[in-house]
Amino acid sequence: MNQGYTTYFSPRFSETDGLGHINNTVIPVWFESARDPIFKIFVPSLEIAHWNLILAKISVDFKAPTFYGSEVKVITSVSRIGNSSFEVHQKCYQNDELTAEGRTQMVHFDYETNRSQPISKEIRAQLEQLAD
Amino acid sequence: MNQGYTTYFSPRFSETDGLGHINNTVIPVWFESARDPIFKIFVPSLEIAHWNLILAKISVDFKAPTFYGSEVKVITSVSRIGNSSFEVHQKCYQNDELTAEGRTQMVHFDYETNRSQPISKEIRAQLEQLAD
């Protein structure tokens, strides 16, 4: 059972490549965009000047080509919550086929002290609602 | 009076640049994506193998910065219809402010003979419904 939330994307002509598919480098772009609701948990205003997240690692498995001309659905959930870091799990579907699946390691970060910082109880509770 | 149709975009974090705005090179990407309904007039299936359009020229006026964190609305209309070419007129708004305005010269094109081809009466009628 996959919980979390859903984001829709219209693949762009400019996102295709010469093979006639969506280029693989586009999937991390969609996944980052689909993390907006998670960004909002940490930075409710989405003001970049108040940013407090850092990306430590991404991985993406490509299962099938994704095409231009048909809507894409990304399901985003939280698959691990640590002391100061957490993992986001994302699945990209087109016409009910899973075309890509990714995991992103994020760290709650203080850009002023340049250090990771613990995730507060309140934020943790919101992330837990997105657990898969 | 601006007719045409409206497309919405969620600016992506990856589309910002170091100045904290959406980078200027992103606006042509949104405008191309917002031309999808026009592409559908020429290529109803949106199958790239059947593509019959070529882009001859783009111009974009930047009126104000566009930001991450707030939805963008692009209004697309057709501002000129010639024998084999036409001009698309697009306006990008964020929070009711016009942030960019562009014009794109498109040519109905036969990729097999490598030549422009006249716009049919039926397609012309559909483009006219988008006239601004």
Added chain:
Amino acid sequence: MNQGYTTYFSPRFSETDGLGHINNTVIPVWFESARDPIFKIFVPSLEIAHWNLILAKISVDFKAPTFYGSEVKVITSVSRIGNSSFEVHQKCYQNDELTAEGRTQMVHFDYETNRSQPISKEIRAQLEQLAD
């Protein structure tokens, strides 16, 4: 006679689109990158915190498709110098064929006061050396 300077690009696979060419939205990206030496005239450190330029308008004429697999050469010159603004003229060649030509209106800008500012005599002299 085209003076100015030359920048080379290796077209990227991810920059192609389903038509098998470099997507049109990539040319403004290369042109912006090829303006780096002009940015250095205004911001010698290239530190974004000291940025003092704004982009007012771009236009690009597409003359022929550009392909993956063969180096691209962009020639950049300055085609107009006004009081606080100037125009950059850029030509993109692949295998000695002109594939795209663009003009960019730039404004010398003070991000603190949010106003354009005159181009100094010293900067003007450097821009004049790039005149086409």
Added chain:
Amino acid sequence: MNQGYTTYFSPRFSETDGLGHINNTVIPVWFESARDPIFKIFVPSLEIAHWNLILAKISVDFKAPTFYGSEVKVITSVSRIGNSSFEVHQKCYQNDELTAEGRTQMVHFDYETNRSQPISKEIRAQLEQLAD
């Protein structure tokens, strides 16, 4: 001891994001571009119509921010060679600091039969010369 080959990139202004760094989604783009010499082993002409590779998985560890204004060096090597698949290992350095490290799973693929195909002895020999 890291063998392989080196590719240089000039970070582009458009590749920065609002945090003032190169956006994380750009690193896979550079890594794909730096795989061109590997693509050439499989498709000497680099003609997309003859493409015979598929990307199965990417992962990237972000070690430090990468900035605009200073050249980037990517070292690419081959870290595993299987029957029909192989792994590419890439490291991104800026000013001698490792800023990102990635691994890409590639599969030798026949787009006509839609199946993976064994890596020939000759190609294998060339990949082995890039072993890390």
